[in-house]
Structure formats: structure tokens, C-alpha cells
Amino acid sequence: MEYGFFEVFVGLTVLIIALYYYLTSNFDFWKTRKVAGPKPIPLFGNFKDIILGRIHIALQVAQFYNEFKNEPMVGIFAKSSPMLILRDMDLIKDVLIKDFHVFCDRGTFSSKKDPLNQNLVNLEHERWRPLRNxxxxxxxxxxxxxxxxxxxxxxxxxxxxxxxxxxxxxxxxxxxxxxxxxxxxxxxxxxxxxxxxxxxxxxxxxxxxxxxxxxxxxxxxxxxxxxxxxxxxxxxxxxxxxxxxxxxxxxxxxxxxxxxxxxxxxxxxxxxxxxxxxxxxxxxxxxxxxxxxxxxxxxxxxxxxxxxxxxxxxxxxxxxxNQDIQEKLRQDIETQLEKNDRKLTYDCIKSMTYLDKVIKGPRTLIQYHNP
CATH class of the missing domain: 1.10.630.10 (Cytochrome P450)
Structure with a gap:
């Protein structure tokens, strides 16, 4: 049985529409729940640049986080799977502490056939918990x-x-x-x-x-x-x-x-x-x-x-x-070393409070200088 150009064209069109529907059918997940977020694209969701190696996932998530500053949460998609970026501190505490048993899986693929792939980053909660302990x-x-x-x-x-x-x-x-x-x-x-x-x-x-x-x-x-x-x-x-x-x-x-x-x-x-x-x-x-x-x-x-x-x-x-911060850091280290006979020990490092603030970043430094 031979098919003409019109039949082939209609068949391909139907196939493309069906594929597009399959890839995007879940894209209204966050919209129907009134959760704001960037617009996803078929096949990749919001992770195209991540998957193609153009940007690190941390930078991409930071961009989404900063784009929706007035929202308690941001809805994104990994391919067609919905994911949440939480901005509200109370929600974050619920997920990480109170309701951790609900949000405990790692969200990554773990091969049960490959022991090298079975690690703390990839394991599901059933196997992750005893290993972590x-x-x-x-x-x-x-x-x-x-x-x-x-x-x-x-x-x-x-x-x-x-x-x-x-x-x-x-x-x-x-x-x-x-x-x-x-x-x-x-x-x-x-x-x-x-x-x-x-x-x-x-x-x-x-x-x-x-x-x-x-x-x-x-x-x-x-x-x-x-x-x-x-x-x-x-x-x-x-x-x-x-x-x-x-x-x-x-x-x-x-x-x-x-x-x-x-x-x-x-x-x-x-x-x-x-x-x-x-x-x-x-x-x-x-x-x-x-x-x-x-x-x-x-x-x-x-x-x-x-x-x-x-x-x-x-x-x-x-x-x-920031040369002024560098000089204060040097003074803090020198002061603690002098107190410890110039011997670098674990307790000596713990006593270097300004070093701790510098490593933790700008916010803690601001709090240190403006208590």
C-alpha cells in the first residue's frame, strides 16, 4: 500500500503534535498551583544549559532564585519533572528538619548494578540513611x-x-x-x-x-x-x-x-x-x-x-x-598564634573568630562590623 505526500505529511504532523504534547503535558503543574517560575522548554525543561554543560547547576539555580525575589518558592522543571526552589526560611526548615522524612531522597539516578555509583550523593533514603550514620x-x-x-x-x-x-x-x-x-x-x-x-x-x-x-x-x-x-x-x-x-x-x-x-x-x-x-x-x-x-x-x-x-x-x-579585611585577618591570626606560642593547633584555629567570619562570607562580616 502506497502513501501519498499528504498522508505522510499528516502522519508526521500528528506524530510531532503527540510528541510535543507528551513532552509538555506537565508544564502547567506549577501554574495551576499558582507557583511562579521561569518558562520551561520541551525536552529540557529549565535545565538546557545545565545538561549541555554551559553553566553550573548552582549558578543556574541562583539565577532562578534571584529572578523571583518576592516569591516564597520558585517552580522549575527538570525535563518534565516539577521541582521547587524554596526561598522562605520557614519552608526550608520544614523540608530539612520537620518533614525531612518526606523529602529525603537524593533526586539523582543510582545504579543498583554498579557499586561505584552507590554513594551518599546518589543513594535513595533506604540505603542512604544507614550509610550516612x-x-x-x-x-x-x-x-x-x-x-x-x-x-x-x-x-x-x-x-x-x-x-x-x-x-x-x-x-x-x-x-x-x-x-x-x-x-x-x-x-x-x-x-x-x-x-x-x-x-x-x-x-x-x-x-x-x-x-x-x-x-x-x-x-x-x-x-x-x-x-x-x-x-x-x-x-x-x-x-x-x-x-x-x-x-x-x-x-x-x-x-x-x-x-x-x-x-x-x-x-x-x-x-x-x-x-x-x-x-x-x-x-x-x-x-x-x-x-x-x-x-x-x-x-x-x-x-x-x-x-x-x-x-x-x-x-x-x-x-x-579588600586590603583592610586582609590586614584585620592577619592581625587576628597573629594574635592567636602569639597566645599559643606560635604553634598552630586545632583549638588555636577554632579561636580565630575573624577568620571564621571571612570564610563564611560578606553577610557574617557585615554582622561582625555592625553588631
Whole structure:
């Protein structure tokens, strides 16, 4: 049976209209509930630039947040799924505290077949909660005090490196500089590994850290597959990870093997991960194998060095622009060091109140200067 041009045209038109309706049928979700928000577009919702790697999700959400200053909440769409940006403090407290049991899932895809993907960022609440409870002790003040001497060693190394850099008549990218420091600190304090990230320009750990967050074609492709075709994301296992993931997995595997064989304990994050295998009954239905443990290490390493590096580099930038704040900060640090016989300790850092205000940002500084 042959179809003429008119029949084919009508068929394609109907197909396009049906597809458009399918992609936009949920776009009146917030409108009917009288919640303001930016206009979504088919297929992408409000996340087109995020999915295509043109803007970081934090910057995009900040734009939506600032665009609707007089609204208690902002309705947006991830593809066709409705999402809320809360601006009202009472609503935020309800979601994070009072009604947390209702809003507890992470909102991201978690592959149950891939242990490396089963981490605190991706897991649903049923598996996230026991894992979070087991990993939380690493953030206690006691643990930080035990590791503080290692942080000081890394800081001394970083200081010597910065002095050498300052002698050169070249422009220095502080974002890269601080990332080297935090990569080294996370490697030494958390995993007991000397990543050599500060002095070695070709450190594999630093190169791995860069690759995780860069807007490369591979990273964008993985993000698109994960969001739009999770079934295909599952099938193409080799595409899911950065090419440097093999180095990280190998390093973590060797470290775990060495510690088990030689019964080495450092009371760090790696020891805590190994303890999870000794208490499988407390981990519910999770298979706590080596790849699962490495999955936690990957996320801890990536998010640990990146967030700290960004914070420190932003502080560098702000104190460079505000010389008066820089001088007050220097005086605060010097005063506390003098009180502590010029020894940098955990308690000494805690006593540096102005340093705390500088790191927390402009709002706390304004409150400090205008009580």
C-alpha cells in the first residue's frame, strides 16, 4: 500500500503534535498551583544549559532564585519533572528538619548494578540513611583533632610551594593552586596516600580531580545518558566513568589490600570504610564489597577537595580586593598564634573568630562590623 505526500505529511504532523504534547503535558503543574517560575522548554525543561554543560547547576539555580525575589518558592522543571526552589526560611526548615522524612531522597539516578555509583550523593533514603550514620563519625571534632598534625604538614608544604611561586614573574591561577593543596590534604588525611599533588605538576590524583569536574564531551554525554536514558547508561558501563577512574580504583584497591594484610590502622576515612565490611548486618541490603567502598572514596575525594578549594580560592580573591579585611585577618591570626606560642593547633584555629567570619562570607562580616 502506497502513501501519498499528504498522508505522510499528516502522519508526521500528528506524530510531532503527540510528541510535543507528551513532552509538555506537565508544564502547567506549577501554574495551576499558582507557583511562579521561569518558562520551561520541551525536552529540557529549565535545565538546557545545565545538561549541555554551559553553566553550573548552582549558578543556574541562583539565577532562578534571584529572578523571583518576592516569591516564597520558585517552580522549575527538570525535563518534565516539577521541582521547587524554596526561598522562605520557614519552608526550608520544614523540608530539612520537620518533614525531612518526606523529602529525603537524593533526586539523582543510582545504579543498583554498579557499586561505584552507590554513594551518599546518589543513594535513595533506604540505603542512604544507614550509610550516612556509619560515615558521619569521620566528621567529628575528635577525628579532626587526630588528623590535624597531618593538615599542618600539608599546609607547611603548601606554604613553601607558594613562596617559590611568588618568586616567579608569572600569573598564578589560585583556583588550581588551592586545588593542589586540598587534593594533597584529602589524600594524606583521609586515605593515607601521598598524592604529591602540590609539587608534581603531573600528579595523577590532581589530573583525576580536574577530569571529574571538567565540561568535557565525555562528561556531558554521561550526564545526558544518565538523565534521559538511564537504561542505556546502565548498558554502556565503560562510558560511565572517566578514563582516569582506573588509576583511582587501583590506588584505593592497593591501599585496602595493604592495610588488611599488614593490619595497619590510621583512624582515618579508609579505616572507617574497611570497618563497614566487618559489620554487614548494619548496612541493610547493600553489598559492601571493595568496589562499593571505592565508590564512597571517589565521592569523598572529589567533593572534599573541590568544595574546599573553591572556598579557599574565593577567600584569596576577596581579601586581595579588600586590603583592610586582609590586614584585620592577619592581625587576628597573629594574635592567636602569639597566645599559643606560635604553634598552630586545632583549638588555636577554632579561636580565630575573624577568620571564621571571612570564610563564611560578606553577610557574617557585615554582622561582625555592625553588631
Amino acid at each position: 556509619k560515615l558521619s563519625p569521620v566528621f567529628s571534632s575528635g577525628k579532626l583533632k587526630e588528623m590535624f598534625y597531618l593538615m599542618v604538614d600539608c599546609a607547611d608544604h603548601f606554604e613553601r610551594y607558594v613562596e617559590k611561586i611568588a618568586e616567579k614573574p608569572t600569573i598564578t591561577e589560585c583556583r588550581e593552586l588551592t586545588a593542589k593543596f586540598t587534593t594533597q590534604t584529602i589524600g594524606v588525611c583521609v586515605f593515607g596516600l601521598d598524592t604529591n599533588a602540590i609539587a608534581d605538576e603531573n600528579s595523577e590524583f590532581r589530573r583525576f580531580g580536574r577530569a571529574v569536574f571538567e565540561s568535557s564531551f565525555g562528561n556531558i554525554l554521561r550526564r545526558i545518558l544518565r538523565d534521559f536514558a538511564p537504561f542505556l547508561f546502565e548498558l554502556l558501563g565503560s562510558l560511565k566513568f572517566n578514563s582516569r577512574m582506573g588509576f583511582f580504583v587501583k590506588s584505593m584497591t592497593e591501599t585496602m589490600t595493604y592495610r588488611r594484610k599488614n593490619e595497619v590502622r590510621r583512624n582515618d576515612f579508609m579505616d572507617l570504610l574497611l570497618e563497614l565490611q566487618d559489620q554487614p548486618e548494619q548496612m541493610g541490603n547493600m553489598d559492601v564489597n571493595d568496589r562499593f567502598l571505592i565508590g564512597q572514596a571517589v565521592v569523598f575525594f572529589a567533593t572534599g577537595f573541590e568544595t574546599s578549594a573553591l572556598t579557599i580560592s574565593n577567600v584569596f580573591y576577596e581579601v586581595a580586593l
